[in-house]
Amino acid sequence: MAFWKPGTEKPSFEEDGEGGIVFMSNNLASSSSSSYGYANIEKQRQRLPVYKYRTEILYLVENHATTIIVGETGSGKTTQIPQYLKEAGWAEGGRVIACTQPRRLAVQAVSARVAEEMGVNLGDEVGYTIRFEDQTTSGVTKVKFLTDGVLIREMMEDPLLTKYSVIMIDEAHERSISTDILLGLLKKIQRRRPELRLIISSATIEAKTMFNFFNPSKKRHAPEGIAPGPKLEPAILSVEGRGFSVKIHYVEEPVSDYIRSVVSTILLINEREPPGDVLVFLTGQEDIETAIKLLEEEAHSNQNNSSGLLPLPLYSGLSRSEQELIFTPTPRGKRKVILSTNIAETSLTLEGVVYVIDSGFSKQKFYNPISDIESLVVAPISKASARQRSGRAGRVRPGKCYRLYTEEYFLNQMPGEGIPEMQRSNLVSTVIQLKALGIDNILGFDWPAPPSPQAMIRALEVLYSLQILDDDAKLTSPTGFQVAELPLDPMISKMILASSELGCSDEIITIAAVLSIQSVWIIARGVQKEQDEAKLRFAAAEGDHVTFLNVYKGFLESKKPSQWCYKNFLNYQSMKKVVEIRDQLKRIARRLGITLKSCDGDMEAVRKAVTAGFFANACRLEPHSNGVYKTIRGSEEVYIHPSSVLFRVNPKWVVYQSIVSTERQYMQNVVTINPSWLTEVAPHFYQNRQNARSF
């Protein structure tokens, strides 16, 4: 394969705005084992790039309602800015400084580091809150780290977030749904609380979007000098990072098969480049396995080129022990080749990577509001992602990134930033969160990226059909308010509320906990038959939901749960999470006045409760067909997923939890129902429907 070698006169790296590529210092990871004295920590703090800007940052925060900090990871902004604010007095008088992160692990890691730097116990002056874990002390905690989802939840108790003096939204460029909701809400709060300060931390490419969003339009602008308080126009400050340069190579001609190109690039690196691990970005498990197979074939046919290569897959579905292989040190004379999904783009940091190969693609979620189906599609990545990927090559020393697309494509065709998740998702949860916060005009809400009206309307329709919203699109009482309290998909929440009346809430909250995680099964490769047999031990004729009850029961009764899970092809981590979520749901249910009651094996009650939440997903088997179902709502052709216990059983009437859209549209988590229940639990939805006559 031919790569364009960047010439000295034309460092493409600078041109595409990547001058500031930097990486995290090791501080974060190594902090727990360190025994540095205070003086040492102080010196380390002063060496961080952000330190030079301390005074400037404090000045801007003092004088501007919103400050946008542009800085790559490694500048120290996340750990240092909250400390500067505290030192400057922003946490005095009982006020709290907040800093949000998109991920739980980041919240824990960063808060631990900051507590150590400040020489305090985590949970006292510095604390954190994530779901299931509150390490803060009211009245004592002054600097608080939390996930952005938790901050949104806090707004339901305290809509103006009155205890916070400064709120820093970190990693805002990732544009998760939670971050975007938060940005929209904070902009509203600002108008009511001029004393509140916001800090938005973003990558270069999103900074302008953030500026425009927070910049009030001229006409509404209060005359300067008369209005007290900070300037409303946001300030932007750019902080360089710390790291090594990464040379970018492009292909000369577009590649037709990126997996083959990946393999030949790996061989090229192995042949020509000095030692250093390789990180490859591919789209999913299938790509990764194909590439590894090709590499192994190469190893057999051409010993020279591929000698010393150690291919390792990395994606979220791997078990913990399989993922840990990635972190073992590279054996002498070997070269690790990590073939990863975009889990390595944000969530995981790998040491020792010097070479990155970027396929230019990733799997992305898209939502079709007409069919109400979300699907995963392989799509080209954005420049922002490309930059993030190449950055992974420069953590330990100057690195190289091989992009499997042309420079022309990168410069002129690749989109600058990805489509925000908000515009690619089903919005029922988003809408209900806003409604719970008293925001009635959903369609007119000021979003950083407004979702399509069709998606909004679809969400309102679904919530109306669930009787969570009324004719005026207001939360119903008590159902709507109760659903908003539950941290679940509204259909699952509705199922829980129904179970209270049907006398099976004990069983249903177990099902709710299982439905709200990815999967309880491990991904077993090459042992499919054994896994199927294991599944059969739990299988219930009523369907997957009842099967989950059997799994949960077995887990509780097992003496050695970890081994028991392994034996039954169940994911131990997932099962522990089910228990945790179940406990939380139990607490909330009690608060909502739902008493836990078991139906003692009456599975009809359980199936009815499921139907009460998922009636909109009812399907009927087409007569004389081989497993073809039609949805009652839209007459879409769907099939039972082969992973379901009802696969090939094909009962006449079912409801499903979700659809996965691949070659066919497959229903996941399926339970048998009696069609008369549909009009019973959702008369408003099924009466007067054309399809009502079919049963």
Add this chain to the structure above:
DNA sequence: GAGCACTGC
């Protein structure tokens, strides 16, 4: 007889 980018409350 098929397939699971990634988070989060």
